[in-house]
Amino acid sequence: MIAHQVSIFLENKPGRLEKVTSVLKETGINIRAMTLSTSSAGWGILNLLVDRPETACKKLSEAGHPAVLREIVVVRMQDRSGALHDMLSLLALAGLNVQNAYGTVLGDNKTAILVIDVEDTEHVQQIFDSAGVQALTSKEVYGL
Amino acid sequence: MYWKPEIEILPQQQLRVLQAQRLQDTLSRAVNSPFYGKLFQKHGIGPETVKSVDDIRRLPFTTKEDLRNNFPYGFLTVPKQGAIRLHCSSGTTGNPTVIFHDNHDLSSWADLVARSLYCAGLRDTDVFQNICGYGLFTGGLGFQYGAERLGALVIPAAAGNTRRQIKLMQDFGTTAIHTIPSYLFRLHGAFQDLGLDPRRDTSLKLFVIGAEPHTDAQRRRIEELFGVKAFNSYGLSEMNGPGVAFECQYQNGLHVWEDAFLTEIIDPDTLQPVPDGEEGELVFTTLDRHAMPLLRYRTRDLTRFLPGDCPCGRTHRRLARISGRSDDMFIIKGCNVFPMQIEKVLMRFAEVGTDYVIELETFDGNDELTVKVELQKEWFTGDIEALEKLSRQIAHEVRDEILVTPAIRLVEPGSLPRSEGKAVRVIDSRKS
Numbered sequence: 267m268i269a270h271q272v273s274i275f276l277e278n279k280p281g282r283l284e285k286v287t288s289v290l291k292e293t294g295i296n297i298r299a300m301t302l303s304t305s306s307a308g309w310g311i312l313n314l315l316v317d318r319p320e321t322a323c324k325k326l327s328e329a330g331h332p333a334v335l336r337e338i339v340v341v342r343m344q345d346r347s348g349a350l351h352d353m354l355s356l357l358a359l360a361g362l363n364v365q366n367a368y369g370t371v372l373g374d375n376k377t378a379i380l381v382i383d384v385e386d387t388e389h390v391q392q393i394f395d396s397a398g399v400q401a402l403t404s405k406e407v408y409g410l
Numbered sequence: 411m412y413w414k415p416e417i418e419i420l421p422q423q424q425l426r427v428l429q430a431q432r433l434q435d436t437l438s439r440a441v442n443s444p445f446y447g448k449l450f451q452k453h454g455i456g457p458e459t460v461k462s463v464d465d466i467r468r469l470p471f472t473t474k475e476d477l478r479n480n481f482p483y484g485f486l487t488v489p490k491q492g493a494i495r496l497h498c499s500s501g502t503t504g505n506p507t508v509i510f511h512d513n514h515d516l517s518s519w520a521d522l523v524a525r526s527l528y529c530a531g532l533r534d535t536d537v538f539q540n541i542c543g544y545g546l547f548t549g550g551l552g553f554q555y556g557a558e559r560l561g562a563l564v565i566p567a568a569a570g571n572t573r574r575q576i577k578l579m580q581d582f583g584t585t586a587i588h589t590i591p592s593y594l595f596r597l598h599g600a601f602q603d604l605g606l607d608p609r610r611d612t613s614l615k616l617f618v619i620g621a622e623p624h625t626d627a628q629r630r631r632i633e634e635l636f637g638v639k640a641f642n643s644y645g646l647s648e649m650n651g652p653g654v655a656f657e658c659q660y661q662n663g664l665h666v667w668e669d670a671f672l673t674e675i676i677d678p679d680t681l682q683p684v685p686d687g688e689e690g691e692l693v694f695t696t697l698d699r700h701a702m703p704l705l706r707y708r709t710r711d712l713t714r715f716l717p718g719d720c721p722c723g724r725t726h727r728r729l730a731r732i733s734g735r736s737d738d739m740f741i742i743k744g745c746n747v748f749p750m751q752i753e754k755v756l757m758r759f760a761e762v763g764t765d766y767v768i769e770l771e772t773f774d775g776n777d778e779l780t781v782k783v784e785l786q787k788e789w790f791t792g793d794i795e796a797l798e799k800l801s802r803q804i805a806h807e808v809r810d811e812i813l814v815t816p817a818i819r820l821v822e823p824g825s826l827p828r829s830e831g832k833a834v835r836v837i838d839s840r841k842s
Contacts, residue, residue: 305797307801308821309785311797313792327787330787332787332790334792336792365793365794
């Protein structure tokens with residue numbers, strides 16, 4: 267099962283992010299990781315890795331936010347210098363351009379995860395597979 | 411002192427007689443156009459209906475809508491072959507408004523512009539740099555022919571390329587410039603970037619500014635920055651273009667050329683004349699146009715007549731600076747824009763819905779147009795590039811329509827006022 271993140275369109279204005287987090291708080295959604303990409307034209311896209319992406323997306327949408335589920339590939343890395351570089355080298359070697367990626371360190375302080383958001387998630391899966399890197403299942407991602 | 415003293419200082423009473431004669435002549439030409447021919451028949455009107463200029467009130471108004479509905483030849487009084495030039499409005503949605511001129515019209519227009527420029531102080535020893543769009547925009551060819559008629563050396567510099575404009579000024583010793591007021595602020599910035607002071611490093615002594623609303627404070631600022639007197643020009647393409655009303659050396663209102671334009675000021679709601687000196691909508695009847703006369707044309711521009719005589723001796727009455735519009739048109743970078751034009755473009759993009767707000771602001775002396783539109787939920791894919799591409803496409807299509815490139819700002823759905831009722835669609839916070 268492919269994992270999903272929630273992507274939300276936001277105006278770049280005070281209080282907008284807070285509106286989103288308040289919906290998630292009310293719904294009891296736990297956020298694992300996030301990135302915010304802003305365009306120069308006054309808006310941005312918030313990407314959230316959460317425990318229940320489908321519920322989060324539905325609730326946000328009901329609250330009026332443009333929100334969608336986007337496929338992601340999540341891999342586990344060691345929390346050490348050079349680990350991210352090794353992962354990205356695999357993708358670069360395969361000629362793949364990463365549109366958006368982010369990571370977070372897990373509670374054990376030994377491992378980290380890398381979240382990759384690309385159009386063709388299957389291709390990324392294959393690259394990691396052939397390099398012997400195991401991508402996380404959706405269940406694993408949501409249970410982090 | 412005057413370009414055409416026999417007209418410019420003609421006593422008001424005689425001016426009224428001249429107007430009545432020309433009005434009759436105009437009516438007898440207008441009846442030859444399909445539009446007025448039908449209209450006159452319907453209302454039982456003819457040249458004999460009008461004995462004095464006050465009888466003009468017995469004629470119905472002509473509107474921009476009429477021009478559009480009778481596009482392209484419905485107002486022509488002569489066969490198409492008789493016309494030698496046309497100017498039309500920008501835009502691709504619906505019919506533009508088009509004005510045709512024959513030989514007589516172009517010559518009389520050039521003379522009105524020459525008279526206007528002379529009135530502001532331009533002489534045949536001047537070097538006149540015309541910094542505005544040529545082509546369909548009437549400010550280009552209008553001032554070109556007028557300044558040539560006056561005998562000045564004219565540089566048809568057209569718009570843009572500020573460095574080159576400065577070089578032309580230096581190479582040829584430009585003494586006078588016509589442009590839109592907002593451009594002069596940009597021009598001044600460019601002088602500063604080059605380490606030049608226009609007060610010291612140019613021969614400039616006269617500016618003619620118009621085609622864009624501006625305040626007296628802005629004019630004074632321009633005069634201060636350049637050490638040059640700036641004169642206000644008023645015109646509209648339906649009345650040829652420039653050369654309708656102009657400031658003289660006293661800069662105390664714009665003399666409207668009453669031998670060429672019968673001028674009324676009406677209440678835009680009741681359509682009745684306002685008491686003398688009160689503000690209302692300008693209405694013009696052409697008195698010296700052959701190919702395409704217009705009768706009681708509603709300009710939608712708001713102004714009033716200024717009381718008293720002008721020390722310059724010209725008898726033609728003076729109009730106050732235009733204070734606004736009786737419709738929702740606005741002017742930016744010299745282009746006339748109706749919100750409806752932008753709305754029609756937005757309707758082609760299902761991604762952004764139909765609610766919008768147009769914001770007009772001044773940044774660093776430049777006027778900018780921003781269109782805010784709501785991103786529709788169902789079209790959002792989470793792809794930042796797709797949204798940027800969408801913004802570029804909308805900006806491109808709006809530009810094709812209004813000739814000004816807008817900034818497109820996507821906002822969250824539901825955050826703009828709904829389209830029902832009288833939502834405020836244009837927020838103009840330009841520095842005044």
